[in-house]
Amino acid sequence: MSLIDYVVVAAYFVVMIAIGIWAMRRVNDQEDYFMGGRGFGKLLQTFAAFGAGTGAHEPIQVGRTGWTSGLSGVWSALMWLFVTPVYWITAVWYRRMRHLTLGDWFVERYQSKSLGAAYAVFAIVFYMFYLSTMLSAIAKFAAPLVGAEEIFGVELKFVLVPGLAAVVIVYGVLGGLTAAYWTDLIQGIFIILLSVLLIPYGLWELVKEYGDPETQGFLDGFRIMHERVSADYFNLFTGPSAGEFPLQYIVALTVLALVGIVVQPHFIATGGGSAKSENEARIGLVVGNFLKRLCTVGWAITALIALALLAGSPELAKDPDYVWGIAAKEILGPLNLGLVGLMLACLMAAMMSSADTYMIVSSALITRNIYVAYINPDGTERENVRVARWTGLAIIVGASIVALTMADVFAQFLLAIQLPIIFAAPFWVGMYWRRANATSVKITITFSALFFFVLPIVIPLISPSLTTDSKWTTTTDRITKTLTRPATAADVAKHEAWVQAIENADGDQDTINQIGAEPPSGALGEEIEIVLRSGDKAIFWSDGVKAVDGEPTYEQVSLVTDGDMTILTERRTGPQKGVGQFNLDIVIYRFFGFDFSDVTKATLESLKLPTRVLLPFLVLIIASYLTPRGNSSQLDRYFAKMKTEVHPDPVIDRANLEAAYRDPSQLDHRKLFPNSELEIQKPRPSDWIGFIGSVAICFVIVGILVWLAQIGA
Numbered sequence: 001m002s003l004i005d006y007v008v009v010a011a012y013f014v015v016m017i018a019i020g021i022w023a024m025r026r027v028n029d030q031e032d033y034f035m036g037g038r039g040f041g042k043l044l045q046t047f048a049a050f051g052a053g054t055g056a057h058e059p060i061q062v063g064r065t066g067w068t069s070g071l072s073g074v075w076s077a078l079m080w081l082f083v084t085p086v087y088w089i090t091a092v093w094y095r096r097m098r099h100l101t102l103g104d105w106f107v108e109r110y111q112s113k114s115l116g117a118a119y120a121v122f123a124i125v126f127y128m129f130y131l132s133t134m135l136s137a138i139a140k141f142a143a144p145l146v147g148a149e150e151i152f153g154v155e156l157k158f159v160l161v162p163g164l165a166a167v168v169i170v171y172g173v174l175g176g177l178t179a180a181y182w183t184d185l186i187q188g189i190f191i192i193l194l195s196v197l198l199i200p201y202g203l204w205e206l207v208k209e210y211g212d213p214e215t216q217g218f219l220d221g222f223r224i225m226h227e228r229v230s231a232d233y234f235n236l237f238t239g240p241s242a243g244e245f246p247l248q249y250i251v252a253l254t255v256l257a258l259v260g261i262v263v264q265p266h267f268i269a270t271g272g273g274s275a276k277s278e279n280e281a282r283i284g285l286v287v288g289n290f291l292k293r294l295c296t297v298g299w300a301i302t303a304l305i306a307l308a309l310l311a312g313s314p315e316l317a318k319d320p321d322y323v324w325g326i327a328a329k330e331i332l333g334p335l336n337l338g339l340v341g342l343m344l345a346c347l348m349a350a351m352m353s354s355a356d357t358y359m360i361v362s363s364a365l366i367t368r369n370i371y372v373a374y375i376n377p378d379g380t381e382r383e384n385v386r387v388a389r390w391t392g393l394a395i396i397v398g399a400s401i402v403a404l405t406m407a408d409v410f411a412q413f414l415l416a417i418q419l420p421i422i423f424a425a426p427f428w429v430g431m432y433w434r435r436a437n438a439t440s441v442k443i444t445i446t447f448s449a450l451f452f453f454v455l456p457i458v459i460p461l462i463s464p465s466l467t468t469d470s471k472w473t474t475t476t477d478r479i480t481k482t483l484t485r486p487a488t489a490a491d492v493a494k495h496e497a498w499v500q501a502i503e504n505a506d507g508d509q510d511t512i513n514q515i516g517a518e519p520p521s522g523a524l525g526e527e528i529e530i531v532l533r534s535g536d537k538a539i540f541w542s543d544g545v546k547a548v549d550g551e552p553t554y555e556q557v558s559l560v561t562d563g564d565m566t567i568l569t570e571r572r573t574g575p576q577k578g579v580g581q582f583n584l585d586i587v588i589y590r591f592f593g594f595d596f597s598d599v600t601k602a603t604l605e606s607l608k609l610p611t612r613v614l615l616p617f618l619v620l621i622i623a624s625y626l627t628p629r630g631n632s633s634q635l636d637r638y639f640a641k642m643k644t645e646v647h648p649d650p651v652i653d654r655a656n657l658e659a660a661y662r663d664p665s666q667l668d669h670r671k672l673f674p675n676s677e678l679e680i681q682k683p684r685p686s687d688w689i690g691f692i693g694s695v696a697i698c699f700v701i702v703g704i705l706v707w708l709a710q711i712g713a
Helices: 003-024 030-038 042-052 057-078 081-097 102-110 113-141 156-196 198-210 220-228 247-261 267-273 278-310 314-318 320-335 339-375 381-405 409-418 421-432 438-462 464-468 489-505 509-515 584-591 601-606 608-626 632-643 650-662 664-670 685-710
Strands: 478-486 527-535 545-547 553-562 565-573 576-578
Touching (some): 003 156, 042 267, 042 278, 057 247, 057 685, 081 267, 081 632, 081 685, 102 113, 102 267, 102 339, 102 421, 102 438, 113 339, 113 381, 113 421, 156 198, 156 278, 156 339, 156 381, 198 320, 220 278, 220 489, 247 421, 247 601, 247 608, 278 320, 278 489, 278 685, 314 320, 314 489, 339 381, 421 608, 438 584, 464 576, 489 509, 584 608, 601 608
Antiparallel strands (some): 478 565, 545 576, 553 565
């Protein structure tokens, strides 16, 4: 990075801190600090949803999966696309709750302070791991932009992680949600720049490098991209990684995301709770998330351009995680316009726009559902805001410590996104069914925590013989597909980069193992042999199995020829040892006689959907029938509130609520199933029109992605 790049980054930090100081003057009470006075309109709600929902790890993740899986790799982030229409419905829920935290909702709906406290603890763990993922990611991916792994002899992450945390703490802790939302507006613009900046410059670089800049424009870069990259990289559901994201896996990911996303703690704010009205809540949440989906399209196209342009990079042969950093350095660096600094600021914005909101929402939960509920119920507004600022600081510091001490970024991310399973069923059922009660929810939370998180770790510890029992160490069949096709320029460059990376490793075996297998070798246009290997996936162990006697051995199951492709099926032999957690949800299938030997990795992951979604709901429903009901009058008040449309004027809204509380039965005509315990409301025209329109936009976005990828084909 040059001096102008550092100036751009420094200016960005100064503006963020200035907004925090400005917003601090506007904070008078908890509602101001945690919800910005519920005065945000469509623009700020849109960019709040957009910023909070877009993490620094996502463009990098799409860059990596695009590099390895082609266009189908976009589903590593686009899996949320078909969840978006549901936000048109859920945004109304969060606004009608009229709460400052989702912990408050659990307290009111289930008449239990302890459930609010339990949810607050969940939020702390969730955000420490989720934020640590972003901090770890940005520290790693900034290395190519900065051009060094160390600064003044100190590893880059030990400088960058505390620095980013400090800036977030200053403007977030001082200014609360108002500061977070105004910075999200600016950071949202930066994220959009991040998503599109490399596309025109990258296409033009392709023309300069492999075309004729005198007679061709940057759009000709699309044609050059297709000439240099094999056609299988442009398939949306299959690709060069033997179908890493097939349709059934995408559907499973979408359903899991839908079930869990509604209880992520920040949704009480960005999901609509801080908006002026229900209309602002809906438009902000849906439009903000569709903006993210469009940015995801930009990330996928950027990854394909980078593959065409940078396939010969030894650094990327070693680690595709560096796609964004190296692309920015190679494409934007020579221009010396401060664009590399802008790209780094954009990447920081993707992280910070999420971190600030998460920090404030978490501090709200600790303050209201632990401090006020159990420690100081009579605290003043000033005291509560002060506690919130200190707890917000502690959460960011905690996330930073996890980021600096936990080496496995992906493990941090996986743990974070699976945690909402614990509270998902109580939320969904509680929204619609009166019979669900506090005792049944506690039973469900305990079951989910034990079954999905505790027992998978504990069982191998108390029964180590399971790890070597042949009944539990089986794997799926290894499938090797071999085909031939003409070598593209990217194929040639990738092999050259692999050779260079091996030479640079200088015999270090750990580095050589990280680089991976040798890619196909051949001259441009020459027939090369492509080997696609899949399967050999441990069925019951999270981290796989390893052969007890050294390298794994295989026996042939079948060998068939399908046109120009040869398909070899093999099965592991010999004693194996399971590694990691024991997959209890897959064990259930074993007792019903399922044979997993011939399923793909994606199908195996998809089979976790029924257990992770259905089991908690089943436990909650059964437990609800076996335990005492909640207080009927309090339930009447709660559901009357959820049927009362929010008025933008707080005084009028309060009067409407009081009228509903006096006679909750006057709103029963809005129930879809009268005289039942189901509290599903009749959909209004605005409900189903907005939902159907959102579904249509999903297909439009997929169409835009396919159209862009096929330009120049």
